[in-house]
Every structure is written in C-alpha cells, then in structure tokens.
Amino acid sequence: QVQLVESGGGLVQAGGSLRLSCAASGRTFSRYTMAWFRQAPGKEREFVAAISWNSGRLYYVDSVKGRFTISRDNAKNTVYLQMNSLRPEDTAVYYCALNDRKWYEPTRAVPDYDYWGQGTQVTVSS
Numbered sequence: 001q002v003q004l005v006e007s008g009g010g011l012v013q014a015g016g017s018l019r020l021s022c023a024a025s026g027r028t029f030s031r032y033t034m035a036w037f038r039q040a041p042g043k044e045r046e047f048v049a050a051i052s053w054n055s056g057r058l059y060y061v062d063s064v065k066g067r068f069t070i071s072r073d074n075a076k077n078t079v080y081l082q083m084n085s086l087r088p089e090d091t092a093v094y095y096c097a098l099n100d101r102k103w104y105e106p107t108r109a110v111p112d113y114d115y116w117g118q119g120t121q122v123t124v125s126s
Helices: none
Strands: 003-007 010-013 019-026 034-041 048-049 058-060 068-073 078-083 092-098 120-125
Touching: 003 078, 003 092, 010 019, 019 034, 034 068, 034 078, 048 068, 058 068, 058 092, 078 120
Parallel strands: 010 120
Antiparallel strands: 003 019, 019 078, 034 048, 034 092, 048 058, 068 078, 092 120
16 A cells, blocks of 8 residues: 655745655655645645656746755655745645656656645745
8 A cells, every 4th residue: 555645844934945755655666756746725736846766857847947856765765845935826735646657757647646645734924
C-alpha cells in the first residue's frame, strides 16, 4: 500500500519561504515520477511541479518558475518543494502525488497520478 505523507506547511508572510516534504512508502520510490499540486478554496486542483524518477526532468507551472524548486532524495524516499518569495496567491493546500508507472515521464495532469497525500496547508499573509 502506497502512503504519501506531507509536512512543512504553515503560515508565512509574503516574501518568506517554506520547505515542504513528502515521505513515501510502499513502492521502490526511485522508479517513479513525483509531483506537487495545490488547491485553493473554490478552485480546481492545479499542477505546481514534477520531477522524474532520476531528477533528470523538472517541470513547473509558469507562476512558480524562479521561486519554487522541486527535488528528491531517493535514499530517503522523500520529495521536497522549496518555496521562496511566497505570495498571497500561493495560499492553498499542497498535495504530493505519485505516478504509479515505472520510469514514466513527468506530466502535469491530475488524472496521471495514482496516489496522493493528505495535503498540507500553506497560508501566505500580505
């Protein structure tokens, strides 16, 4: 059974930073694409960033490019999202997700991901 557990969310002022972590279990983590999504109140879940199994491919939504960095540590079965220069519009629940197809290229679509964490709240005050 795959489990994804996010941590690191919180309340931060605009311009501040947070680092989200997602610990995975139940799979040989190093074989699978991972991603971060977010969902603000009243909005659909949207893609934020994705990373291939070997960290060779990284994708970001345009609104976070240059501010957010996705990374992974396969030895620790953990994926990270470093968020700098946070803005009020980054406020959302952030979810990590796993694409359960080995060696699959990263994608941006919600239906491509098979397992999801419970989410962690990020609130950015102005």
